[in-house]
Amino acid sequence: MSKQLLRDSLSVRRNLNVNLSELKDDVIAINRVTKVVKGGKNLSFSALVVVGDSRGHAGFGMGKAREVPMAIKKGIEQAKKNLIKLNMKGTTIPHQVTGWYGSAQVLLKPASEGTGVIAGGPVRKVMQVAGITNVLTKSIGTSNPHNVVKATFAALLSLKDVATLRKRAPRRSKKSAPSRHAAVRKTEKDKDKAAGE
Numbered sequence: 001m002s003k004q005l006l007r008d009s010l011s012v013r014r015n016l017n018v019n020l021s022e023l024k025d026d027v028i029a030i031n032r033v034t035k036v037v038k039g040g041k042n043l044s045f046s047a048l049v050v051v052g053d054s055r056g057h058a059g060f061g062m063g064k065a066r067e068v069p070m071a072i073k074k075g076i077e078q079a080k081k082n083l084i085k086l087n088m089k090g091t092t093i094p095h096q097v098t099g100w101y102g103s104a105q106v107l108l109k110p111a112s113e114g115t116g117v118i119a120g121g122p123v124r125k126v127m128q129v130a131g132i133t134n135v136l137t138k139s140i141g142t143s144n145p146h147n148v149v150k151a152t153f154a155a156l157l158s159l160k161d162v163a164t165l166r167k168r169a170p171r172r173s174k175k176s177a178p179s180r181h182a183a184v185r186k187t188e189k190d191k192d193k194a195a196g197e
Helices: 003-011 068-081 122-130 145-157 161-167 180-195
Strands: 024-037 041-053 057-065 095-102 104-110 134-140
Touching: 024 068, 024 122, 024 145, 041 068, 041 122, 041 145, 057 068, 057 122, 057 145, 068 104, 095 145, 122 134, 122 145
Parallel strands: none
Antiparallel strands: 024 041, 041 057, 095 104, 104 134
């Protein structure tokens, strides 16, 4: 998913039935930012935050302020505005999907019950706040938390609904194709006939 598509899909305000008091937030990264100005240096902090209700809703936001608590608060407010509804299948995801953002690539695979969240760093925190408890993930490329989180959300946004997947699945015909072993047996019979003649 390109950067512009991700921005466009997150910028659409959706009316979600989410109780704001049930939202859990988690800080992924805090960076100290120094700006050099004429009179010296201005010190500020930027925070990357994810929020979710553990029922299939999640969002991320970035905040910047002179103090860490204010930066986190701003990030939480932005994340609440960017909440999205995720397509889930029980406690996992319906199908395998890959998300890209910049040089970050995140692979998400569904897992059976009891597997847990097999993920590292930023992807794990996104899965926990979203309520996905059984999933296998692999982060490929850059380890920059901002790009990894955006790639994770790009993957989660491209998840299809289970009903949609059933409609798109190819239907199996009533006559099944002959197996590979049947074809081998036929060629052996043909060889025996040719040898007998």
